[in-house]
Amino acid sequence: MASVPHGAPHTTPAHGDHTHDGHDDHHHLPTGLMRYVTTTNHKDIGSMYLWFSFAMFISGGIMALLIRAELFQPGLQILEPERFNQLTTLHGIVMIFGAIMPAFVGFANWMLPLQLGAPDMAFARMNNWSFWLLPPAAILLIGSFFVPGGAAAGGWTLYPPLSIQAGMGMDMMIFAVHIMGASSIMGSINIITTILNLRTPGMTMMRLPMFAWTWLITAFLLIASMPVLAGAVTMLLTDRHFGTTFFNAAGGGDPVMFQHIFWFFGHPEVYIIALPAFGVISQIIPAFSRKPLFGYASMVYATASIAILSFIVWAHHMYTTGLPMAGQIYFMYATMLIAVPTACKIFNWLATMWRGSITLETPMLFCLGFLFLFTLGGFTGLVLALTPVDIQLQDTYYVVAHFHYVMVAGALFSAFAAVYYWSPKWTGWMYEEKLGKIHFWWSLIAFNVTFFPMHFLGLAGMPRRIPDYNMQFTEWNMVASIGAFAFGTAQIFFLVIVFRTIAGKSGIRAPAKPWDGAEGLEWTVPSPAPYHTFETPPAFK
Amino acid sequence: MSASTSANSGKYFVPQPSHWPIVGSVALLTLATGAVTSLNEVSWGLPVLYAGFAILIYMLFGWFGVVIKESEGRLYGKNVDASFRWSMSWFIFSEVMFFAAFFGALGYARMHSVPDLGSIDAKLLWPEFAATWPSSGPYLKEVFSPMGAWGIPAINTALLLTSGVTLTIAHHAMLENHRSKLILWLAATIILGITFLTLQVYEYVHAYSELNLKLTTGIFGSTFFMLTGFHGFHVTIGAIMLTVILFRSMRGHFDDKHHFAFEAAAWYWHFVDVVWLGLFVIVYML
Numbered sequence: 103m104a105s106v107p108h109g110a111p112h113t114t115p116a117h118g119d120h121t122h123d124g125h126d127d128h129h130h131l132p133t134g135l136m137r138y139v140t141t142t143n144h145k146d147i148g149s150m151y152l153w154f155s156f157a158m159f160i161s162g163g164i165m166a167l168l169i170r171a172e173l174f175q176p177g178l179q180i181l182e183p184e185r186f187n188q189l190t191t192l193h194g195i196v197m198i199f200g201a202i203m204p205a206f207v208g209f210a211n212w213m214l215p216l217q218l219g220a221p222d223m224a225f226a227r228m229n230n231w232s233f234w235l236l237p238p239a240a241i242l243l244i245g246s247f248f249v250p251g252g253a254a255a256g257g258w259t260l261y262p263p264l265s266i267q268a269g270m271g272m273d274m275m276i277f278a279v280h281i282m283g284a285s286s287i288m289g290s291i292n293i294i295t296t297i298l299n300l301r302t303p304g305m306t307m308m309r310l311p312m313f314a315w316t317w318l319i320t321a322f323l324l325i326a327s328m329p330v331l332a333g334a335v336t337m338l339l340t341d342r343h344f345g346t347t348f349f350n351a352a353g354g355g356d357p358v359m360f361q362h363i364f365w366f367f368g369h370p371e372v373y374i375i376a377l378p379a380f381g382v383i384s385q386i387i388p389a390f391s392r393k394p395l396f397g398y399a400s401m402v403y404a405t406a407s408i409a410i411l412s413f414i415v416w417a418h419h420m421y422t423t424g425l426p427m428a429g430q431i432y433f434m435y436a437t438m439l440i441a442v443p444t445a446c447k448i449f450n451w452l453a454t455m456w457r458g459s460i461t462l463e464t465p466m467l468f469c470l471g472f473l474f475l476f477t478l479g480g481f482t483g484l485v486l487a488l489t490p491v492d493i494q495l496q497d498t499y500y501v502v503a504h505f506h507y508v509m510v511a512g513a514l515f516s517a518f519a520a521v522y523y524w525s526p527k528w529t530g531w532m533y534e535e536k537l538g539k540i541h542f543w544w545s546l547i548a549f550n551v552t553f554f555p556m557h558f559l560g561l562a563g564m565p566r567r568i569p570d571y572n573m574q575f576t577e578w579n580m581v582a583s584i585g586a587f588a589f590g591t592a593q594i595f596f597l598v599i600v601f602r603t604i605a606g607k608s609g610i611r612a613p614a615k616p617w618d619g620a621e622g623l624e625w626t627v628p629s630p631a632p633y634h635t636f637e638t639p640p641a642f643k
Numbered sequence: 644m645s646a647s648t649s650a651n652s653g654k655y656f657v658p659q660p661s662h663w664p665i666v667g668s669v670a671l672l673t674l675a676t677g678a679v680t681s682l683n684e685v686s687w688g689l690p691v692l693y694a695g696f697a698i699l700i701y702m703l704f705g706w707f708g709v710v711i712k713e714s715e716g717r718l719y720g721k722n723v724d725a726s727f728r729w730s731m732s733w734f735i736f737s738e739v740m741f742f743a744a745f746f747g748a749l750g751y752a753r754m755h756s757v758p759d760l761g762s763i764d765a766k767l768l769w770p771e772f773a774a775t776w777p778s779s780g781p782y783l784k785e786v787f788s789p790m791g792a793w794g795i796p797a798i799n800t801a802l803l804l805t806s807g808v809t810l811t812i813a814h815h816a817m818l819e820n821h822r823s824k825l826i827l828w829l830a831a832t833i834i835l836g837i838t839f840l841t842l843q844v845y846e847y848v849h850a851y852s853e854l855n856l857k858l859t860t861g862i863f864g865s866t867f868f869m870l871t872g873f874h875g876f877h878v879t880i881g882a883i884m885l886t887v888i889l890f891r892s893m894r895g896h897f898d899d900k901h902h903f904a905f906e907a908a909a910w911y912w913h914f915v916d917v918v919w920l921g922l923f924v925i926v927y928m929l
Contacts, residue, residue, distance in 0.1 A: 333744025
């Protein structure tokens, strides 16, 4: 996130000719806004991804707070039911595609070339396009609130028939999904190619940093699943406007077919979000335990196993759609199988910490928070995997609690951990440790106040995506809403920490390697990392 | 700089800042705005849609133009060439998955939703509906004929398979630095591709005017036209790629060592060929 001037010195002196550049020389580089619009530098693009992600995080967060404000007490207070549905729909899409995924792509952009010893991403211009496709998608999504009929309101899963009957906001959603899909596919091709082809000599596949491994597999998942989503929303579009009947029983189609196609994308998507988070955790826990990662090879195989399993469990989202018994049993057991490689990872992280000399700086705190809460979210996932239980809990707040434990305490906490861990490399300054710790405890407590009661609400039968509820649910909803506003405020505090870090308020300049247990090539370059690094491959032992 | 030193210096080529990506983003935002508005009958929708296409085409010319210039300037070393090969392979894989969604829809409709609509459970709703394939569903009840496999589709199969052979001859000619042979067989491939597309247009006219087979003819029409339509669109893209390659060959681009763009277009062409074989068997024959 640092603003690094173009004049920053190269790590290696350029030779007589600048093979680095497509044109003649460094002379006419754009400055100001145009620098960021036209940049081909992975650090600039990584920073833009991270800022965009935070902006979307705030937008999606405001939507969440409007939802929680409405749900503070029963009855309709501040929102029309239509608007409430639009907010739940857009909150989901904006957080997944706008906040969490771009955050991890931002980390990948910043850190992969540094970790691999590469001069930049493999396709620097396409990298720029991957990012600059996101603002048009965001314009379509946020703009859809202001068109006749409002934004899409059928839930982020876009199920027909609601999504077929909706107004033009749904068309904006469809094209936004297309554009974000194109961005993801290009970004993934870039990341795979960078990892496979731009590693420094000597860095064999089984010596890759875990963050690179998890991103390699995530990128594969994206390339395999995003086009399927594109196909699904294309069918929605033609059903809406061109008279096809893919999801219409009148013409021999089936609305449930959309769910199958959607979740064939949607379940890998869960791991698209989770795997890079696992990668971040696998970098940070060894650093603060001052021990190498326990079971590196098993981590790689576990990641690959999760990826493969993610393609054959999709119908566990559909137990109440009338699946045949054989299907229910198969998807139940296949889903529970995912617990095996996931537990392998959890135990590896615990074993990494075992007898390590652990210190609890903010990145490590967020990792520990992740470990506890993600595991809890994983356990509720196992509960929901059981067909007979899920039939009771489908579309209740128990499901909302479950996926916020894995999305917020899982992915978001690991993103915070990554920001605290790598920001010295980005900004050249240490963040203020005390403020970071306050941010952690504030987030941890507020998160649990918000989402833990949702387990009770769900078990008691409160349905999700409804703006009103029975009186008996009032108390826990009030608690959850108070927690949500506390959590939202904590993230404004996080923004303040980031600004203060960039401004150097801690007064502590970051050394090249600020964490004494950290490993990897990213810690061999100065902090802040020079604008161009590793123009020739570094030595890797 | 001389071409040979930079190609062999071991440094990875990283391009200068470029305005083409943002032009592409403006193009897609304009396109999406135009599409949304024209689909919802807003009066200014269509002009915006056309403007989006125009900006997109401008971007493609500009961006690929820069890439071709860099390539011919021999700025891309062996490493960059390997990157391009990885990227094209993964791009084609993403296209495979896109088609998989539509093949999946066809399979699901045929094996599951249509039989289900004719099952004993659905008899209460639609007592007369017989779950046969092809079907336009229990309510639409459109009377239509499916497209026979052994007319134009069989000819089209032969055309595409032949085009795969002619393209391979062109490929070998290129590897032998035999330029006139390369140009001749590449042109033959493009002509076969265009013939394929022409026959497909004829087939569509036939379907609409004589078979009453339309996009709106229930699930059969939906899957038939979406699968063959997206395939035809991909053949069009492939033919445009090959045409660019043809013009570049005529300008003396490509030799036995430096020819990634040719191979990428060829891979793509073989990919649309394979998709067609899947279509021919699953959509037309079965």
